[in-house]
Amino acid sequence: MTDYRTLNRANWDERAPAHAASSGYGVAxxxxxxxxxxxxxxxxxxxxxxxRGLRGVHLQCHIGTDTVSLARLGATMTGVDFSPASLAEARRISALAGTPVEYVESDVYSAADKLDRGGYDLVFTGIGALCWLPDIRRWARVVADLLRPGGRLFIREGHPMLWAMADEPRPDGLLALEFPYFEQKEPTVWTEGGTYVETDxxxxxxxxxxxxxxLGEIVTALIDAGMTVTGLVEHDTAPWDALPGQTHRVDNGEWQLRDRPNRLPHTYTLQAVRNPV
Structure with a gap:
């Protein structure tokens, strides 16, 4: 059986140049x-x-637009990704922006071995990252290993309820749960020719x-890894069109369920700090 990392890396390697060239990432x-x-x-x-002044690492940084943004806010940032094509674009964008960022090629689970274990004030993870990882408890241990005592995790992600939704609208307009909400041993296998930005x-x-x-699995994994959750905010918008045909763009530029959006958490922002040793 092909290793999931090999399959997923090939997918991201092929799409990275298209993402960097798209209007959605706004590289220019x-x-x-x-x-x-x-x-x-x-x-x-x-x-x-x-x-300002924090030393941070961005796990699963892809082409690095969020990483550059954090560096522009005053943090000294390192971006980590397993896709060499994504990192090539990230380095190009960093140079284009005139904002220095160090980039390291690594699988998430190996990040603490390749970086400065226990040497970071901030671990950041952005939208659409955790779904590529089979074991959330192992991820949480890596986060804790990277942070110094008192260091902070900051993550905004697609809500697991949103990931579990059927992505094709029903004729009756009802929302339907189609995919697993809880972590499963076996992956959900997707075969899709497109990507989440407009491209030819x-x-x-x-x-x-x-x-x-x-969400409970994520919070529990962090607690068991020696961290204290300090904030959890659920949002009714997402920065991409997660349910085409059922969502529309709202005033903040994000996408929201058109019909009664208060039925569905779209994304969440979670913060946690590493406990003293």
Whole structure:
């Protein structure tokens, strides 16, 4: 059986150049405006607070637009990703933006072995990252291993309830749960030719393996890894069109369920700190 990392890495390697060229990532704005930040980082500025002088690591950084944004807010950032094509784009964008970021090629589960274990004030993870990992408890241990005592995890993610939704609208307009909410041993296997940005690119590596993780599983994994959860906010918007045909863009630039959006948590922001040793 092909290792899930091999399949998923091929998918991301092929899509990274298309993502960097798309209007959705707005790469040109980083060169044109030295104060420009990614939409994901802008959304959470009030919760993120002052990160000037912090040493941070961004796990699963992809092409690095969020990583550059955090560096522009004053943190010394290292981006980590397992896709060499994504990191090539990330380094190019960092140079284009004039914002230094160090990038390291690594699988998430190996990150603490390749970086400065226990040497970071901040671990950041952005939208659409955790679904690529089969074991959330192992992820939580890596986060704790990277942080110094008192260091902080900051993550905004797609809500596991959203990931469990059927993505095709029903004729009666009802929302339907189709995919696992809780972590399963076996992955959900997807074969899809497109990607989440508008592009004319044609892809050949289209099969991925993904896992959902319940919110309780994520919180419990962090607690068991020696961390204290300090904040959990659920949001009724997402920064991408998660349910095409059922969502619309709202005033903050994000997407929201068109019909009674208070039925569905779209995303969440979670913060936790590593406990003293």
């Amino acid at each position: 704005a980083f060169a044109d405006d030295p104060a420009h930040l990614s939409a994901v980082v802008r959304f959470d500025l009030s919760l993120l607070g002052d990160i 690119a044609v892809f050949t590596h289209n099969t991925t393996h993904e896992w959902n993780h319940g």
